[in-house]
Amino acid sequence: MQQPEQTPAQGITHDIVIVGGGLVGASLGCALAPLIQRYGWKVAIIEAAPLDDAALSERWQPSFDARASAIAEGSAQHFRQLGVWEAMQEEATPIRQIHISERGRLGATRLSAQELGVAALGHVIPNAWMGQVLHRHLRALPVEWFCPATVEQLSPEADAHYLRLSDGSELRAALTVLADGGRSGLKEQLGISSRNNSYEQTALIAHVGIGQPHQGVAYERFTEQGPMALLPLPGQAMELIWTHPSGEEQALMALPEREFLAQLQAAFGDRVGRFTRAGKRYSYPLSLITAKEPVRPGLAVLGNAAHALHPVAGQGFNLALRGIMDLVEALEQGEQARRPLGDMTTLLAFESKRARDRGNVILFSDGLVRLFGQSLPLLSHARAAGLIGLNLLGPLRRGLARRAMGLER
Helix, strand or coil, rough: CCCCCCCCCCCCCCCCCCCCCCCCHHHHHHCCCCHHHHHHCCCCEEEECCCCHHHHHHCCCCCCCCCCEEHHHHHHHHHHHHHHHHHHHCCCCEEEEEEEEEEECCCCEEEEHHCCCCCCCCEEEEHHHHHHHHHHHHHCEEEECCCCCCCEEEEEEEEEECEECCCEEEEEEEEEEECCEEEEEEEECCCCEEEEEEEEEEEEEEEEECCCCCCCCCEEEEEECCEEEEEEEEEEEEEEEEEEECCCCCHHHHHHHHHHHHHHHHHHCCCCCCCCCCCCEEEEEEEEEEECCCCECEECCCCHHHHEEEHHHHCCCHHHHHHHHHHHHHHHHHCCCCCCCCCCCHHHHHHHHHHHHHHHHHHHHHHHHHCCCCCHHHHHHHHHHHHHHHHHHHHHHHHHHHHHCCCCC
16 A cells, blocks of 8 residues: 655545546546535545536536436436436436347347336436536535536545646645546556556447337347347447457457447347447456455545456446445445545445445346356256246346346345
């Protein structure tokens, strides 16, 4: 662990500084609102990208190419607590059923909202819309923004962290939260390393048009190349997440639209009718990444800065949101116990709870990737039998559905 640096003694300028104003940082800002009001905490958010005030005030203009996330029912409940779900729901597409299958095998499992007595297993929401709703909500809160700005220096002191920003500002925070994704370099600046296990796969992501209504069904399909998912979007459109061994996706990225759709049709089949359109294609390599020190005195690491998962189960942001809610709960308990912000007793209690949840999600998502990534004939028959059996066994299927909904840890 890096030792505190000796710096000139100066007072703390902020109780909490959040580095990153994206979905994770903005959600944390909203979640802190009751504590800001109750305890008078001074909170700041540092964000590198300029806030688009025009976009926050104008009517939402959806884009066919806008990236989207699957928000589990458990996450929707958290957003209700934050007071933002009603607005988010305006652009949300409900997931009413999840269909899990393996290409070339008869076995399949279906998870149904109706069976569980809920309106939806989850929702698919454009990331840009979620960000807009969160930022609109934050504008009404006493949160200070440093934007656009980046952290040029982050160093620990005896009872705070010192932050020097690109705009010349100097801050000292009792608690600093890294919510800036996994590529900022701030973790490395502090000497926090990560476990990085590459899947040697790359995800190709695009929106695709389909020839028939999707009926709110999300598809998870395991193929020889890797898992693929289709998530329902407004109208006759779905978000595609299609994984391939790294390098093999490049040919698909370069294909003309018509040929790309033909390849997709051959891989997925006709469950959603004919694929009619493909939007802009994106790709990114897949790894299982976990920070080795997600908490230190006066420091907490959240979101992709703390963990990056395979998208097979759609759990990344949902896991991060639970981390946000757990951190806020731990901070309130610490305040009630009269411990200073950033106290390790508080942060270790938070991390203990997160470690259990994170471990369960990794076991679930990583286990699916490993299980369906094996091509042994006997194993593929066993997987098919398992999917059929799971579809027949109500309690097991319902347990899987509750985990997919983020209602069980």
